[in-house]
Amino acid sequence: MGKKQGFLNGQFVRVKSLWSAEHHRVPHYLKGKIGQVISCLGHVENPEMRAYFKDNRDPYILYRVRFTHAHLWGGNKMDEIFADLAGKWLSELEE
Amino acid sequence: MANYETNHHTKDADVDNEPLLEGEIWEVALRELLLLKRVITNAELNEQLNRTASQTFAIGASVIAHAWADENFKKSLLSNPKAMIADLGYDVSSMPDLVIVSNTPDIHNVIVCTLCSCYPRYMLGPPPDWYRSAAYRARIVRDPREVLIEFGLEISAETKIRVYDSTADLRYMVLPLCPVSVENMAVADLQVLVTRDSMIGVGAPKSP
Numbered sequence: 001m002g003k004k005q006g007f008l009n010g011q012f013v014r015v016k017s018l019w020s021a022e023h024h025r026v027p028h029y030l031k032g033k034i035g036q037v038i039s040c041l042g043h044v045e046n047p048e049m050r051a052y053f054k055d056n057r058d059p060y061i062l063y064r065v066r067f068t069h070a071h072l073w074g075g076n077k078m079d080e081i082f083a084d085l086a087g088k089w090l091s092e093l094e095e
Numbered sequence: 096m097a098n099y100e101t102n103h104h105t106k107d108a109d110v111d112n113e114p115l116l117e118g119e120i121w122e123v124a125l126r127e128l129l130l131l132k133r134v135i136t137n138a139e140l141n142e143q144l145n146r147t148a149s150q151t152f153a154i155g156a157s158v159i160a161h162a163w164a165d166e167n168f169k170k171s172l173l174s175n176p177k178a179m180i181a182d183l184g185y186d187v188s189s190m191p192d193l194v195i196v197s198n199t200p201d202i203h204n205v206i207v208c209t210l211c212s213c214y215p216r217y218m219l220g221p222p223p224d225w226y227r228s229a230a231y232r233a234r235i236v237r238d239p240r241e242v243l244i245e246f247g248l249e250i251s252a253e254t255k256i257r258v259y260d261s262t263a264d265l266r267y268m269v270l271p272l273c274p275v276s277v278e279n280m281a282v283a284d285l286q287v288l289v290t291r292d293s294m295i296g297v298g299a300p301k302s303p
């Protein structure tokens with residue numbers, strides 16, 4: 001996965017559409033979807049390491065990302081979903 | 096062997112006759128080892144089980160009532176929940192980081208954990224079974240309005256529904272809108288109006 005992790009508030013990002021059989025905290029329904037960074041939540045322990053009791057000295061950056069209901073499912077134009085996602089699972093959106 | 100087909104008793108009654116799930120086998124193995132190796136005692140285990148079972152949403156309700164009663168407390172609570180909950184005298188040292196999201200006339204917040212069942216247990220006690228069900232976790236992100244109607248909560252078409260999916264380390268709870276005509280009510284009386292479901296976002300507080 002890419003090393004670029006510095007996303008700005010308001011920036012649009014795409015959730016990486018990768019499959020992993022190992023423990024990770026990215027819901028399937030958000031993979032490949034476009035969201036907007038709401039805020040940076042700082043560093044947290046990496047659950048992909050912690051789940052296997054592995055050395056975990058490299059915490060990852062967590063972002064709160066907004067997805068519109070319309071983008072995910074169509075229909076309602078107003079409702080939205082906020083999810084907390086690791087920077088490593090997000091990629092910049094090409095203009 | 097009882098013949099369940101012809102027996103008047105339902106098969107579900109004897110739930111402990113079902114074969115153990117893999118996770119349950121692991122739990123039994125770990126528990127028995129911890130007891131055998133004297134890492135924990137039976138008394139300690141039972142004490143913890145009882146403590147967990149007796150947890151309620153009382154802390155959450157108390158915190159919300161304080162926020163309703165005091166606008167300054169509410170502002171500080173939303174920006175720094177852990178410190179303000181500690182200020183009320185609660186020991187938050189073992190509580191995971193908490194975010195309290197405030198409902199407004201324009202935005203109604205709902206909490207879910209689609210990946211598992213993350214829940215602000217310290218504030219709300221053990222999660223209800225439906226919160227952990229696949230149906231709630233799958234449907235609240237997809238059809239929030241319909242699901243809330245099933246809970247008896249109809250959200251106006253002018254109000255945005257914002258679903259928080261607790262996918263990471265933070266736990267979320269909702270600060271519901273304060274009911275009307277509660278002026279000059281004491282915190283203890285306000286607290287009675289706060290329901291567990293209103294702090295998950297699937298219900299409204301009671302009216303005075």
